[in-house]
Amino acid sequence: MKKSKTITLFVCQNCGNSSPRWLGKCPECESWNTYVEEQQEKTKTAYKAKKTSDPIPITEIQSGKEDRIPTHNKELDRVLGGGFVPGSVILVGGDPGIGKSTLALQMLNDISASSNIGDSLNLLYVTGEESPEQVKLRAERIGISSNRVFVLSATSVESIIEQIKNLSPQIAVIDSIQTMYTEDLASAPGSVGQIRECTSKLMQHAKANGPAIFLVGHVTKEGAIAGPKVLEHLVDTVLYFEGGKDHPYRILRAIKNRFGSTNEIGVFEMMDVGLKEVKNPSEIFLSERPENASGSVVTPSIEGTRPILVEIQALVSPCSFGVPRRTTIGLDNNRVSLLLAVLEKRAGLQILGQDVFMNVAGGVKIEEPAIDLAISIALVSSFLNKPLDPGVVVFGEIGLAGEVRGVSQIDMRINEAQKLGFNKCVVPKINLDRVASTNNSISLVGVDSIEKAIEVFF
Ligand SMILES: Nc1ncnc2c1ncn2[C@@H]1O[C@H](COP(=O)(O)OP(=O)(O)OP(=O)(O)O)[C@@H](O)[C@H]1O
Ligand SMILES: [Mg+2]
The missing domain is CATH 2.20.28 (Rubrerythrin, domain 2)
Structure with missing residues (x-):
């Protein structure tokens, strides 16, 4: 006993x-x-140690073949690295109401609609937050018709694992991990101990029996997944579903992926019929670009493996209080402060004492240094109140000496700009020699310092 x-x-x-x-x-x-x-x-028997095996040469280990289950949703497949790996555990986190449950349910529908596994296909959606009737309402909104998607309303991990054993689903969604509890612990659902224990139980079952498990997780006020940090180490893939409340666009981002590249993003649009894949994000992010407005610059940024054109906006205005304000949305605040100091010191602009507001249109977050030049030109354009030629795109990294440094994947960036009808591209001078296609219909201007770049535009 x-x-x-x-x-x-x-x-x-x-x-x-x-x-x-x-x-x-x-x-x-x-x-x-x-x-x-x-x-x-x-x-006394809370933890059982795994049976140890004798060491074997790596060449003699049979490699498990990577039989992924594609979701037939291009954006989701891209982020996952080609679909679900059987036995893997995926954690998706996001703000309340961003659309996590919609994404999970729609994913099951997409798989069931286009799968060739047929009658042996079983997909399970476990809800701990809503009743099956509420899930049905969402399913009707999305238009789910398959009878291979099963709904289970439960919160006890032991009974869920029992049901998973009975149904043998290829994919099981747990919505959400914060509502689950294990009978082994007396603490309340949502506490660190419960979250950790429930995840590790589900994971042990997944690794041994093969269903891929898709965990939905809540996030804290600071935006991190609620629960212990170890949760992110435990699971195979961590995805964040993000987007502005006021924008219909949602971005799914891989933070960790044991079976694919990270920093891939999937772009979706939230509509009344559910989430729609956005095939060409550049067009969407530029669709509401103002004409002849100062402080607006377009830059091709690489997100994962694909280029996306985004509009960077700056507003520089005289400071009304003693300490100038620096507010940035979608950009790194420290990076903007650094570029302001470079503009003041190297380009001789009296900009440090001004209030500065910066934004990336469409609610995207961009971190790569290749957008430095675009941020700087947007700042100068707003400071001088001079709009830019609307057919120009800019990219390049800026160093503290005011030099413009080369960036990677230049051809991809230039081709994306060309595809969307831009006719001039200001690039780091050092990158000019490395441009592969010479018969571009887009003219390239190389610059090696921030002063030269300002001369080109103003
Ligand atoms: N009829 C509708 N038309 C357009 N958008 C809708 C409609 N109904 C719901 N939505 C969108 O779906 C969102 C809710 O989606 P969902 O319930 O999947 O979010 P969630 O992330 O699971 O939320 P929670 O954190 O509460 O579990 C709403 O915030 C809204 O943006
Ligand atoms: Mg939900």
Whole structure:
């Protein structure tokens, strides 16, 4: 018989560190006021060690063949690296109401609609937040017709694993991991211990029996997936579903992927019939571009493996208080401050004392340094109140000496701009020799410093 005893522990809800008494500040992750009391059952047989096997030469290990299950949703497949790997665990996080449940349900529908597995195909959607009737409402909105998608309303991980064993689905969605609980722990669902334990139970089952598990996760106020950080280490793939509340566009981004490239993005549009794939994101992000407005610059940015043209907007206005404001949306604040200092020192513009607001249109976030030149030109354009020629795109990295440095994948960037009808491209001078196609209908201008770039435009 199992000997059990309930113990009280205080667990940091940020990192999972535990202590026998309450602490104001976590010694592990240094966050304040994150300790919550949890009851944990101490059983002698709580953890079973994995059977150890003898070491074998790597050449003699049989490689499992990578039989992916494609989702037939181009954007999702791109982010996953070609579909679901059987036995893998995928965690998708996102703000409340962003469309995580819609994405999960629609994915099951896409798989069932175009799969050739036929009658042996089973897909399970486990909901811990909504009733089957509420799920049905969403399914009607999306237009699900397949009888291979099963809905289960449950929150106990043990009973869910039992149902997974009975149904043997190829893919099981758990919506959401924060509502699940295991009977082994006495703490409330959503606590760090519960989330960690439930995930590891589901994962053990997935690895041993092969269904791919798609976990939906809530995010904290700061935007990280709620629960212990170890959760992200446990699972195979971590995806973030993001987008502005006021924009219909949603971006699915891979943060970690054991079976594919990270930094791939999938772009969707939220419509009344569900999420629609956006085939050409550049066209969408540029569709509402203002004409003859100063401070607006278009730049080809590489997201994962594909180029996307985005509009960078700057507004520079006289400072009304003592300390100038720096507000950026979709861009790194520190990077913008650095570029302002370079513009002041190297290009001689009196810009540091001004209020600066920057935005990437369409609610995208861009981090690559290749957009430095576009940010700087947008700032100068707004500062001088002079609009740019609408047919120009700009890219290049800027160093602290004001030099324009080369960037990667120039051909992809130039081709995307050409495809959308731009006729001039300002690029780092050093990249000019490396441009492959010579019969471009787009004219290329090479610049090696920020002063030269300003001369080209103004
Ligand atoms: N009829 C509709 N037309 C357009 N968009 C809709 C419609 N109904 C719902 N939506 C969109 O779907 C979103 C809700 O989707 P969903 O329930 O999948 O989000 P979620 O991320 O799972 O939310 P939660 O965090 O509450 O679980 C709404 O915020 C809204 O943007
Ligand atoms: Mg939901």
